[in-house]
Amino acid sequence: MAEKKVVILGGGVAGANLAKTIQHQANVTLIDPKEYFEIPWASLRGLVEPTFAERIVINHREYFKKGDLVVSSAVNITETAVVTADGQQIAYDYLVIATGHTEPIPKTRRERLDQYKGENAKIKSASSVLIVGGGPTGVELAAEIAVDFPDKKVTIVHKGTRLLEYIGTKASSKALKWLKSKKVDVKLEQSVDLSSSSEASKTYQTSNGETIEADLHFLCIGKPLGSTWIRETLLNNDLDADGRIKVDKHLRVKGKSNIFAIGDITDVQVSVINQNQVIMAFSRMFITPFPLPLDIST
Numbered sequence: 331m332a333e334k335k336v337v338i339l340g341g342g343v344a345g346a347n348l349a350k351t352i353q354h355q356a357n358v359t360l361i362d363p364k365e366y367f368e369i370p371w372a373s374l375r376g377l378v379e380p381t382f383a384e385r386i387v388i389n390h391r392e393y394f395k396k397g398d399l400v401v402s403s404a405v406n407i408t409e410t411a412v413v414t415a416d417g418q419q420i421a422y423d424y425l426v427i428a429t430g431h432t433e434p435i436p437k438t439r440r441e442r443l444d445q446y447k448g449e450n451a452k453i454k455s456a457s458s459v460l461i462v463g464g465g466p467t468g469v470e471l472a473a474e475i476a477v478d479f480p481d482k483k484v485t486i487v488h489k490g491t492r493l494l495e496y497i498g499t500k501a502s503s504k505a506l507k508w509l510k511s512k513k514v515d516v517k518l519e520q521s522v523d524l525s526s527s528s529e530a531s532k533t534y535q536t537s538n539g540e541t542i543e544a545d546l547h548f549l550c551i552g553k554p555l556g557s558t559w560i561r562e563t564l565l566n567n568d569l570d571a572d573g574r575i576k577v578d579k580h581l582r583v584k585g586k587s588n589i590f591a592i593g594d595i596t597d598v599q600v601s602v603i604n605q606n607q608v609i610m611a612f613s614r615m616f617i618t619p620f621p622l623p624l625d626i627s628t
């Protein structure tokens with residue numbers, strides 16, 4: 331019997347993990363706009379230590395040797411195929427959407443590593459760094475810079491009432507205390523008007539009227555979801571108000587028997603650790619068609 335054609339959209343944590351897991355069980359095509367997978371939670375260490383970046387940017391071909399790799403973005407979906415930005419039509423029996431979050435990053439691993447080196451050189455030559463956003467990325471970046479470059483003046487401006495608002499207040503307080511111990515200046519309940527600031531002038535105005543001087547700034551306010559393109563497809567009505575794909579307890583797009591979504595693009599709140607378990611279970615679906623083994627509600 332011919333192997334089922336499984337097309338996975340997105341080579342991030344969820345899509346890459348699934349492609350690696352099922353490549354020997356199905357005829358898998360991975361579609362991603364870049365040639366590599368990157369470990370997101372290690373990227374901030376990569377900024378302060380570029381040799382570390384070489385370990386976290388991994389060509390898809392290193393772990394995905396059997397299936398087809400298409401380096402392009404999905405721009406449309408029909409009942410039977412995915413259309414890519416470079417004009418290919420890729421047929422599927424099962425489609426798995428894992429387009430999580432998106433940002434413009436280079437296509438090749440070499441270009442991405444050069445980008446890390448460039449950002450690192452900017453940090454090294456700056457005396458002061460402004461970080462806009464006190465969520466996990468802003469806090470982690472401030473900590474990495476404070477540890478590796480204790481002489482640099484680091485400021486975080488966060489519009490919320492506390493750092494890391496998505497977790498408990500105890501953790502927020504601990505992070506704040508630790509950052510202050512490293513002389514990081516944390517300004518809460520303020521935002522930065524980036525339109526009236528520039529790296530050339532090296533001054534930034536906050537909503538409270540404060541002026542911050544910084545040689546360099548990083549915007550750490552979250553990346554957009556990778557679902558804008560889905561609005562123009564047959565799944566338009568399957569997005570929630572935030573742009574996440576609504577899935578059932580089997581991670582299947584509601585009402586579609588052969589289209590699934592995994593990872594950050596779904597309306598399911600699951601941590602990456604749990605996502606890994608989900609993906610492992612999900613992959614078994616392709617070798618045991620009945621019954622669906624995965625039920626994320628249990």
Ligand SMILES: Cc1cc2nc3c(=O)[nH]c(=O)nc-3n(C[C@H](O)[C@H](O)[C@H](O)COP(=O)(O)OP(=O)(O)OC[C@H]3O[C@@H](n4cnc5c(N)ncnc54)[C@H](O)[C@@H]3O)c2cc1C
Nearest residue numbers: 340341342343344370371403404429430431556593594602
């Ligand atoms: C600094 C940082 C630290 C983190 N720390 C943790 C942590 O400690 N614990 C935790 O659980 N989570 C953590 N996270 C969150 C975690 O990284 C995400 O939950 C995870 O990356 C989600 O994986 P994903 O595959 O769904 O999406 P992503 O990793 O965002 O991958 C999406 C992929 O889809 C691709 N794509 C986008 N649009 C298209 C398109 N149209 N066609 C084809 N491909 C497309 C993108 O290029 C990308 O490769 C952290 C994130 C960051 C940034």
